[in-house]
Amino acid sequence: xxxxxxxxxxxxxxxxxxxxxxxxxxxxxxxxxxxxxxxxxxxxxxxxxxxxxxxxxxxxxxxxxxxxxxxxxxxxxxxxxxxxxxxxxxxxxxxxxxxxxxxxxxxxxxxxxxxxxxxxxxxxxxxxxxxxxxxxxxxxxxxxxxxxxxxxxxxxxxxxxxxxxxxxxxxxxxxxxxxxxxxxxxxxxxxxxxxxxxxxxxxxxxxxxxxxxxxxxxxxxxxxxxxxxxxxxxxxxxxxxxxxxxxxxxxxxxxxxxxxxxxxxxxxxxxxxxxxxxxxxxxxxxxxxxxxxxxxxxxxxxxxxxxxxxxxxxxxxxxxxxxxxxxxxxxxxxxxxxxxxxxxxxxxxxxxxxxxxxxxxxxxxxxxxxxxxxxxxxxxxxxxxxxxxxxxxxxxxxxxxxxxxxxxxxxxxxxxxxxxxxxxxxxxxxxxxxxxxxxxxxxxxxxxxxxxxxxxxxxxxxxxxxxxxxxxxxxxxxxxxxxxxxxxxxxxxxxxxxxxxxxxxxxxxxxxxxxxxxxxxxxxxxxxxxxxxxxxxxxxxxxxxxxxxxxxxxxxxxxxxx
Amino acid sequence: xxxxxxxxxxxxxxxxxxxxxxxxxxxxxxxxxxxxxxxxxxxxxxxxxxxxxxxxxxxxxxxxxxxxxxxxxxxxxxxxxxxxxxxxxxxxxxxxxxxxxxxxxxxxxxxxxxxxxxxxxxxxxxxxxxxxxxxxxxxxxxxxxxxxxxxxxxxxxxxxxxxxxxxxxxxxxxxxxxxxxxxxxxxxxxxxxxxxxxxxxxxxxxxxxx
Numbered sequence: 121x122x123x124x125x126x127x128x129x130x131x132x133x134x135x136x137x138x139x140x141x142x143x144x145x146x147x148x149x150x151x152x153x154x155x156x157x158x159x160x161x162x163x164x165x166x167x168x169x170x171x172x173x174x175x176x177x178x179x180x181x182x183x184x185x186x187x188x189x190x191x192x193x194x195x196x197x198x199x200x201x202x203x204x205x206x207x208x209x210x211x212x213x214x215x216x217x218x219x220x221x222x223x224x225x226x227x228x229x230x231x232x233x234x235x236x237x238x239x240x241x242x243x244x245x246x247x248x249x250x251x252x253x254x255x256x257x258x259x260x261x262x263x264x265x266x267x268x269x270x271x272x273x274x275x276x277x278x279x280x281x282x283x284x285x286x287x288x289x290x291x292x293x294x295x296x297x298x299x300x301x302x303x304x305x306x307x308x309x310x311x312x313x314x315x316x317x318x319x320x321x322x323x324x325x326x327x328x329x330x331x332x333x334x335x336x337x338x339x340x341x342x343x344x345x346x347x348x349x350x351x352x353x354x355x356x357x358x359x360x361x362x363x364x365x366x367x368x369x370x371x372x373x374x375x376x377x378x379x380x381x382x383x384x385x386x387x388x389x390x391x392x393x394x395x396x397x398x399x400x401x402x403x404x405x406x407x408x409x410x411x412x413x414x415x416x417x418x419x420x421x422x423x424x425x426x427x428x429x430x431x432x433x434x435x436x437x438x439x440x441x442x443x444x445x446x447x448x449x450x451x452x453x454x455x456x457x458x459x460x461x462x463x464x465x466x467x468x469x470x471x472x473x474x475x476x477x478x479x480x481x482x483x484x485x486x487x488x489x490x491x492x493x494x495x496x497x498x499x500x501x502x503x504x505x506x507x508x509x510x511x512x513x514x515x516x517x518x519x520x521x522x523x524x525x526x527x528x529x530x531x532x533x534x535x536x537x538x539x540x541x542x543x544x545x546x547x548x549x550x551x552x553x554x555x556x557x558x559x560x561x562x563x564x565x566x567x568x569x570x571x572x573x574x575x576x577x578x579x580x581x582x583x584x585x586x587x588x589x590x591x592x593x594x595x596x597x598x599x600x601x602x603x604x605x606x607x608x609x610x611x612x613x614x615x616x617x618x619x620x621x622x623x624x625x626x627x628x629x630x631x632x633x634x635x636x637x638x639x640x641x642x643x644x645x646x647x648x649x650x651x652x653x654x655x656x657x658x659x660x661x662x663x664x665x666x667x668x669x670x671x672x673x674x675x676x677x678x679x680x681x682x
Numbered sequence: 683x684x685x686x687x688x689x690x691x692x693x694x695x696x697x698x699x700x701x702x703x704x705x706x707x708x709x710x711x712x713x714x715x716x717x718x719x720x721x722x723x724x725x726x727x728x729x730x731x732x733x734x735x736x737x738x739x740x741x742x743x744x745x746x747x748x749x750x751x752x753x754x755x756x757x758x759x760x761x762x763x764x765x766x767x768x769x770x771x772x773x774x775x776x777x778x779x780x781x782x783x784x785x786x787x788x789x790x791x792x793x794x795x796x797x798x799x800x801x802x803x804x805x806x807x808x809x810x811x812x813x814x815x816x817x818x819x820x821x822x823x824x825x826x827x828x829x830x831x832x833x834x835x836x837x838x839x840x841x842x843x844x845x846x847x848x849x850x851x852x853x854x855x856x857x858x859x860x861x862x863x864x865x866x867x868x869x870x871x872x873x874x875x876x877x878x879x880x881x882x883x884x885x886x887x888x889x890x891x892x
Contacts, residue, residue, distance in 0.1 A: 503799060504776075507753035510797015511778060517793055518782035525778050526764050538764045543778055573860055575886040576765030578737035608857065635854045635861070657861050663849035664734055665861055679763060681851075681861060681886070682737045 142280030142368060144242045144252075144302060147288035148223065148259055150216075151272040152176040153236025157215040158205045162270065165199050170207035171541055172527065179272070212236065213456030214463050220437070221469075222266040223259060231422060231440035235456065239284065239440065242277055252277045256297035274298075279305040281442070282364045285320045286312060306367030310340030314365075322442060323361045327354070331361075339365040383482040384409045391430040391475025395458050396516060398427075398476050399451060403512070405481050406450035414489065419444035422485030425457050430474040435461040438484065448512065450481065511543045520544050532570045532640050533655075534580040534667065534679045570640055572655065577667055577679030584676035586615040586623060587668060589656075599654040599670045603639040609658065612668070612675070633659040637670070696749060696773065706825060708747035708799075714739075714844070717868045717881045723747065724841075725799075725825040728818045732833040733846030735866050738766065738885055740829050743844065744800045745771035747827065752799035755780055757791055759804055759831065788813045795826045804831045811837030842872040846885070861886075 150156060154168040154176040165181035167174045174195050177186045184199040196202055212235035220238065224230050229241040246255040256275045263273045276287020278300035286309070287298040300308045309316075314336055318328040336342050342350070343366040350362045384405045392398055413420055423445055427435045439445070439453045464471045514523045524540035531537050589597045591607035598606040611630050615623040637654035644650050653671035655678070660666070665681035707722040715721060723729075723743070731739040748754055749771060756762055756779040768774055778798070782790055784806040794801045795817065805814070818840070821828045834840050846866045853862025864886040 503751050503753055506797050507776070507778065510753075510755070510794065513797065514780050514790065514793050517790060518780065518786070522781040523778065524781075526774055534763055534765065540779060574765075574769050575738075575861060575863070576763055576769055578735075578741060578763045578766040579761045580763040582760055633851065633854045633856065635857060635859050657854060659851050659854060659861075662734070663851065665849075665851050665864070681864070682735055 142283075142305075144246075144277065144279060145281055145284045146240045146242045146252075146256060146259060146275060146277045147281070147284040148219075148238050148240070148263055149274045149276075149285070149288035149292070150219075150236040150263070151274065151292050152178065153216070154207060154212050155205070156267070156269060156271050157212040157235065158208075159269065160203070160205070162272075164203065165201060166203035166205060167195055168205045168207050172539075175207055209235065209452070210456060210459045214460045217460035217464065219263050219266040220460075222262040226258065226262060229438075231438050232453075233440050233442075237285075239281060246277075252299050253297065256299055260297060276300070278308065279303070279367060281440075282320060282322060283309060283367055286316050289319070304367075306343060309365055309367050310338065310343060312339050313337060314339055314342060317361050317364060322364055323357055327357060327361065343367075382409065382412060383480060385478060385480040387478045388476065391477040393475045395455070395462065398458055398479060399455050399516060401479055402454035402481075403447065403451050403516075405479065406447035406454075409481055409483065410445075410447045410450070413483065413486065417489050418486040419446075419489040420450075420483035420485070421445065421487055422483070423450060423453070424480075424482040424484050425450075425454055426478075426480040426482065427454075427458060427461060427476055428478040428480075429472050430477040433470045433472055433474075435470065435472075440485075444487070444489065451512075454479070454481075515542075515544050532572075532642065533669075534572075534577055535582065535584075537571075570638075572638070572657075572667070575681065577681045579680040579682050581677065581679060584669070584678050586617075587675045587677045588613040588615060588623075588625070589658075589668060589670070589675045596673075597670075597675075598673060599637050599639070603637055603654055605637055609634055609656070612658070614677070629664075630661040631658050632661045692749075692771075708750060708752065708827065711742045711746050713742050713883055713885060714868065716883065717844070717870055718842075719870065723827060725827060726822040727841040728821050728828040728830070729842045729844065730830040730832070730834045730840045730872070731844045731846070733866075734849050735846040735864065735885055736831050737762065738770065738864075739844050739846055739866075739868070740802060740831055741767050741770035741772060742885060744802065744827070744829060747800055748772045748776055752776070753778065753797075754800045754802060755794040755798040757794050757801055757803035758782065758784060758787060758806070759802065762802075788817060791817055791828075792820055795821050795824055795828065798826065800827050800829065802829045802831070805834060805838065809835070809838065811835075814838040840872055842870065845869050845871060 155166055155178045158166070158168060160166040160178050162179045165178060165184055165186070167177040167181050167186055169175065169192055172192050174186060174188055174190045174192070176188065181199055181202055186195045186199050186202060192204065216235040220230070220232065223238065223240065227240045227245045229244070230238055232238045240259070242252055242255055246252045249255050249258055256277055259275045260273055264271065272292050274288040274291030276284050276289070276291050276298040278284040278287045279302060283300060283305040287300055291298045314331050315328055316339065317323045318325050331342060342362055345362065347359060347362055350358045354361070386401045386405055388401075409420070421442060421444055422438060422440045424436060424438045435457060437457050441449060445453070458476070461472050511523055520542045523543045525543045526538040527541050529537060529539045589609045589612045591597050592610045593607075597609050600606070609631050611628055613625040614627045614629070616626045617623045634656060636656035639652070639654045642651045651671065653669045655667060655669045658666050658668055666677055667679040667681070669676050669678050706725045708725065710718050710720070710722050729743065731737075731743065733739075744754060753776045754772065756777060758781060760779070760781060764774060764777070767777070780790055780794060787806045787809070791801065791803060818828070830840060834843070846868055849864050849866045851861055851864050853859045863884055865882055865884045867880060867882050868885075869880040
């Protein structure tokens, strides 16, 4: 731990007292932005999922009880006709770009926190327009005009990012802009539930749950405590939460501009027309910048990304992240900005007409790095970090969808048991939890009765291969509805061809041993996904063991024990 | 808490620190210990597994390395059975699969070798031996372990080849039982292995690592 936390340990009380008054900020927040970006109709139940969890849903889905953070399965349980959409942060950023541009015309001091969420310093524009209430209305107007689809937009003005973030979210439920007078943020926060701390991503859910269990249900309850006691019991994170609840901005924007030497830039010798090389360069620059800042114990919370094209067009954007921008987060933001810039309509102001010729990253706001708490089991090793870098590199070489990690899914057939999700969307430090059930799920006592006992097949065909299983007399073996086989299997043919052209027999294998059939009937309650099949383990005369299945009077090769 | 010694052993293997750069080996799987001439797998070696149980052999081969904290890249083998990997002792939280066009195999393999300790792959058809030799060089420099499924074609020499032959499955007879275990005849070849050894081992099923 470094920097401000040393102070926090010695005199937290004085630190809170001597804090500068947080600046007035207006926050624009678009409810469930990912669903809007995906083009969902608000009246149609749909949800955007990342790593099998709901990240956003339409109002219609919310009415049916679909919650953010819910697993896919339980969301579908609540709302069977739910349309599922994959999360695509780049799409979110791209669709948000027109709104950003519209509001940037009003105030250049604009920070994007994530697509659908930005803050504007109110001081200049509210004087110009004649009041904060008018400014808030103006932002709503600009935002709604710039979007093609109807969006629920909330604008809130308050002291500091936390209070104005809450105000913007409340503005959506109240269907009017919320302006909290200067100096009254603490009173405004006091009556609100403590869960807001987690909703705005300031502290994790575990700490909020702990506060609730200790009887602190409102932000005011927490603010009423002595900061020294909070520090003693909850450490620096608790002090952070306490400061937010008291209406202070514990991480005030630094008044001193960071050293211009911290800025990094890359001028391309020949302008590049594709986004990959720019992202690669961004990766290098980000690593360099983050490492240089880490060396002095600092982390960047606000970053200006400036892109310039060979024809002189520029795209400059300021990005904010309260927990600090690591190099992966920087690269992600460069990619969002670049993508949004490329997809600007031709003819609009500053639209990209040539290759990108320069990329600059300027950290504008720094704070002391509070370090990262490593896990109990040793945290990440060198191999883990190297693998993380390799995943990032391979993702840029191919595409993010082709570099995947397995996630336990469960099922009776070998091909159903795992899903592959893009590795970049998964927090690799949390991996152990995501697949740990795999270790216990494969045995006969596992949670999937009806699965086959170990050993499992080493080769599982993504698409089952068509085969024909024959008895002694050369006629097809049939499994009836009661799971009885017409005769003992004696040989099988591998088939080639397709449904329309007909099947050709390719290669005949003799069966020496077999076991089964083991019938399964899955999802009989769902006509479309209902499956009834019978599995059979077969050993060929050369010792090759396979898993085959009969379904609808057809035989399929599911997997091979090789 | 009734944790069996085997479970404790497994846990210990999982939380054990990663091998330092100086220790340039991974432990050898006990299943294959009687066959391998060295009692460890040398980092920087490229290996191949062939025969009717090539995939299981490969899984057994890499499992102790993964238990030590190494990451595995499954390069362009979408058909691999993860349950089988898990049963052999491969920790699935350190498994990453990479697909992509086979025409870019060499490029992807080079990037994978740079970042992962173990790369499991099949050679694409029509791979030029020169390309493969450069990859093998890279594996050696990086200290990774490359495992190729299937017999490498002429010109694509690897350091160690583990060949399986004559599998015998037990536990299954004329409609009854289910596959329980498989014994197979393993032999070792390749340019880093002197004499040919041949031994029948029980290969499938949960691995027992020391």
